[in-house]
Amino acid sequence: MADITSQYIKWYKDATGIEIDRSELLGKPEDDAFPQPQLIVKFLHEPGFFRNAAVMPGSQEVIQELNEVYELFIVSAAMEFPQSLTEKYEWLREHFPFIHWQQIIFCGSKKPISGDFMIDDHLKNLNYFNGEKLLFSATHNINIHKPGFTRVNNWGEVRRLLLVGNTVL
Numbered sequence: 001m002a003d004i005t006s007q008y009i010k011w012y013k014d015a016t017g018i019e020i021d022r023s024e025l026l027g028k029p030e031d032d033a034f035p036q037p038q039l040i041v042k043f044l045h046e047p048g049f050f051r052n053a054a055v056m057p058g059s060q061e062v063i064q065e066l067n068e069v070y071e072l073f074i075v076s077a078a079m080e081f082p083q084s085l086t087e088k089y090e091w092l093r094e095h096f097p098f099i100h101w102q103q104i105i106f107c108g109s110k111k112p113i114s115g116d117f118m119i120d121d122h123l124k125n126l127n128y129f130n131g132e133k134l135l136f137s138a139t140h141n142i143n144i145h146k147p148g149f150t151r152v153n154n155w156g157e158v159r160r161l162l163l164v165g166n167t168v169l
Contacts, residue, residue: 001063001074002053002091005139008034011043025139033139044081051087055095058155064098065163073115074099077125079108119158123149134158 005022012034013019025033031040043049066072074092078085085106092099105113110125118129121138126149135141137153145151152158 001056001059001096002050003056004053005030007049007053008040008043011046011049012036012039015039015043022139027139027143029140045083047083048087050081050084051091053091056155058159060095062155062159062163063096065159067098067103069163070116072099073103073105075105075107075110075113075118077108077110078106117162119152134161 005025008030009020009022009025016036016039018035020034031037034040063072074096076088078088088106089104092104107113110118110120111128114130116131117134118126118131119134119136120126121136121141123135123141123144123146126133126135133149135144135146135149135151136158137151150161152161
């Protein structure tokens with residue numbers, strides 16, 4: 001939903017003057033991908049980092065369509081970075097106003113979450129999930145190929161998988 005990689009790149013350039021090409025980040029964890037990784041960790045604690053992230057192309061339309069068909073919940077691990085809780089909520093209200101506050105779950109770990117499908121870009125959030133695991137492509141996970149996980153590269157693929165026929169899974 002949020003393009004956090006672009007946010008890292010933008011904030012890194014603002015802090016250092018160095019522009020990192022997205023291709024340089026492929027296959028590397030975020031906190032190892034940049035020449036000054038301590039800055040990446042610092043950004044996560046700074047006001048505005050989560051609030052001002054760009055919206056991924058297609059996410060608003062597809063999530064609205066999913067919301068009309070499924071019992072949809074937005075689950076976000078927001079407890080590690082305290083200001084992110086408010087910022088993520090405000091971001092969701094602005095960009096996804098059709099998501100009711102009762103559909104938003106902020107947690108420390110996604111382990112207790114269950115359901116039919118989970119879309120996430122981190123294996124740590126999908127590993128314990130009991131339903132279909134949809135690994136959303138991101139720079140840090142691009143080289144991960146794990147049985148039992150269905151890779152989705154963009155929100156159009158999510159639409160095709162979950163809304164158009166729903167026969168793949």
